[in-house]
Amino acid sequence: MSKVLYFGLSCKAYLRTFENQSPDVQICCDDCGRLLHKHGRYWRGVVTKHEVILIPIYRWYCPACNKTISLLPEFLIPWARYATWVREAALKRKRKGFSWRQIAESTTTSSVRYSFRTLKRWWARHLHRAANAALWVAGQFIAGGVDEDMLRLYPTMMNPTPMDTLDWLNKLLSRFIPAGASRRGYWTFLNAGLPACSITLINSFSIRRQGARQAKVASKIALKIAWTASCPPDPTKYAPSLVSSVYGILS
Numbered sequence: 001m002s003k004v005l006y007f008g009l010s011c012k013a014y015l016r017t018f019e020n021q022s023p024d025v026q027i028c029c030d031d032c033g034r035l036l037h038k039h040g041r042y043w044r045g046v047v048t049k050h051e052v053i054l055i056p057i058y059r060w061y062c063p064a065c066n067k068t069i070s071l072l073p074e075f076l077i078p079w080a081r082y083a084t085w086v087r088e089a090a091l092k093r094k095r096k097g098f099s100w101r102q103i104a105e106s107t108t109t110s111s112v113r114y115s116f117r118t119l120k121r122w123w124a125r126h127l128h129r130a131a132n133a134a135l136w137v138a139g140q141f142i143a144g145g146v147d148e149d150m151l152r153l154y155p156t157m158m159n160p161t162p163m164d165t166l167d168w169l170n171k172l173l174s175r176f177i178p179a180g181a182s183r184r185g186y187w188t189f190l191n192a193g194l195p196a197c198s199i200t201l202i203n204s205f206s207i208r209r210q211g212a213r214q215a216k217v218a219s220k221i222a223l224k225i226a227w228t229a230s231c232p233p234d235p236t237k238y239a240p241s242l243v244s245s246v247y248g249i250l251s
Contacts, residue, residue: 001067001068001069001070002069002070002071002072002078003027003069003070003071003072004072004073004074004076004077004191004192005023005025005071005072005073005074005192006074006189006191006192006193007023007073007074008074009073010075011046011048011053011055011073011075011083012053014055014073014075015053015054015055015056018055018056018058019056022038022041022058023058023071025071027060027069027071029062029064029065029067031062031065031067032062032064032065034062034063034064036060036061036062036069037060037061037062037063038058038059038060038061039059039060039061039068040058040059041056041057041058041059042056042057042059042070043055043056043057044056044057044076045081046075046076046081046082046083047081047082047083047086047108047112048083048086048112049086049107049108049109049112050108050109050111050112051111051112052112055073057070057071057072058070058071059071074188074189074191074192075188075191076191077191082114084185084187084188084191085185085187085188086107086108087122087187088185088186088187088188089107089185090103090104090107090119090122091122091123091126093106093107094119094123095166100116100119100120101116103119104116104119126166127162127163127165127166128162130162130165130166130169131162131165132194133169133190133194134165134168134169134172136193136194137169137172137173137176138150138172140176140193141172141175141176150172151168153168153171153172154168155167155168170186173186173190177189
């Protein structure tokens with residue numbers, strides 16, 4: 001099991017800071033609530049634009065549940081080799097209309113280049129992850145007491161596509177991410193906040209051969225799941241206009 005924490009460090013800065021000492025944090029078990037004990041470390045390769053960097057990943061242990069947790073920095077997610085900002089840079093270029101070859105050549109060097117198949121898998125997962133993330137961000141606005149119909153930022157209410165949801169997410173993120181935090185990408189900041197189940201679902205979800213119709217259906221399902229997870233217990237206390245609008249578009 002893994003947890004993602006925000007350290008605000010680059011890959012090399014993380015290595016310099018924690019090469020010989022673990023992060024000074026206290027972590028409690030999600031199941032029993034007991035304080036976890038330090039439990040060693042292992043080394044993991046992170047692929048950046050120019051090279052592969054080995055960094056230490058520290059582990060914590062719950063003696064009551066007999067469970068070990070790995071603490072990942074925000075530029076990594078479970079089972080991913082490439083740093084988050086590398087993947088996000090590739091996906092931004094895809095939205096701008098770059099070809100697969102142009103994307104690969106502009107975001108990595110020949111020593112660490114990824115395949116077109118990898119890029120296509122990232123793009124397909126990103127479209128599905130955008131649906132989860134967009135309504136999670138909307139839920140954070142609601143929980144913070146923002147009384148604004150943010151679905152007005154949605155590009156279209158008629159036959160929405162996964163690309164429309166992606167555009168809506170980017171508009172929400174421009175308001176949600178603190179100033180300066182997006183210099184290394186929005187997802188580097190979001191990795192530590194998104195529910196762990198969403199990250200796990202997206203990385204295990206295979207949609208390689210889905211057509212446009214199946215992608216729309218999967219996107220709508222993801223929206224419903226995300227809204228259910230992010231909606232406060234008593235939504236009438238927070239932004240009723242936003243709540244009614246979201247439930248209307250998803251019904």
